[in-house]
Amino acid sequence: MIHLYGRKNSINVQKVSWALCELNLDFKWHDENGKFGTVNVKNYEKLNPQLIVPTLDHHGHIITQSNGIVRYLYRKYTNTYTISKAEDIAIAEQWMEFQTTDLQLNMTPVFWGLVRNPPEDRDQELIDKNIKFLNQKFEIFDKFLSDREYILNNQFGMADIIMGVASFRYNSLPIQRPNLSNFQYWYQRINDRECFKKNILGTFG
Numbered sequence: 001m002i003h004l005y006g007r008k009n010s011i012n013v014q015k016v017s018w019a020l021c022e023l024n025l026d027f028k029w030h031d032e033n034g035k036f037g038t039v040n041v042k043n044y045e046k047l048n049p050q051l052i053v054p055t056l057d058h059h060g061h062i063i064t065q066s067n068g069i070v071r072y073l074y075r076k077y078t079n080t081y082t083i084s085k086a087e088d089i090a091i092a093e094q095w096m097e098f099q100t101t102d103l104q105l106n107m108t109p110v111f112w113g114l115v116r117n118p119p120e121d122r123d124q125e126l127i128d129k130n131i132k133f134l135n136q137k138f139e140i141f142d143k144f145l146s147d148r149e150y151i152l153n154n155q156f157g158m159a160d161i162i163m164g165v166a167s168f169r170y171n172s173l174p175i176q177r178p179n180l181s182n183f184q185y186w187y188q189r190i191n192d193r194e195c196f197k198k199n200i201l202g203t204f205g
């Protein structure tokens with residue numbers, strides 16, 4: 001049995017639920033309706049000493065860290081790692097790292113500042129500075145997408161999921177975005193996927 005711990009509107013949990021869906025894997029979802037900062041599961045610290053989400057219990061094998069979980073699932077259930085050249089995998093992983101480090105650095109103050117925190121706590125200067133960086137980083141991704149359909153092997157895969165959840169958040173933010181035609185073309189195809197509609201759409205907030 002596969003168990004996923006975490007709430008539906010967490011960007012990091014979404015990576016895993018989307019990947020499980022794409023791979024047609026049944027799983028039991030725990031704490032689907034949990035609030036931020038709480039995981040309503042008894043003894044959760046035994047599964048995840050950091051008390052964060054997501055955690056995957058894959059037939060008794062406990063894994064944390066969203067990108068690590070997605071890599072594990074793709075290694076286990078697809079031929080991504082065996083058919084791809086190491087150079088191409090490196091590029092895919094480069095974008096996965098980009099999301100979790102560089103993008104999140106700017107996404108967090110913008111998302112929390114505009115969406116999750118009350119308006120009286122808003123630091124507009126900080127938000128504006130980070131919107132600028134966020135737009136610049138998506139411009140870099142837009143250029144990368146100019147000669148490909150998807151990130152790895154021109155097939156939808158793990159790196160599209162990781163950049164996809166971040167892109168959903170970016171495109172949902174009430175901010176001005178530059179014209180990113182390659183990015184928006186890619187995003188539209190990502191949006192059309194059933195697993196995106198099922199796991200990501202309608203979760204902004």
Ligand SMILES: N[C@@H](CCC(=O)N[C@@H](CS)C(=O)NCC(=O)O)C(=O)O
Binds near residue numbers: 013065066
């Ligand atoms: N590097 C971790 C970060 C996980 C993380 O920060 N999770 C947040 C939600 S997105 C969290 O658990 N916050 C506490 C909570 O929601 O209860 C990962 O990628 O899994």
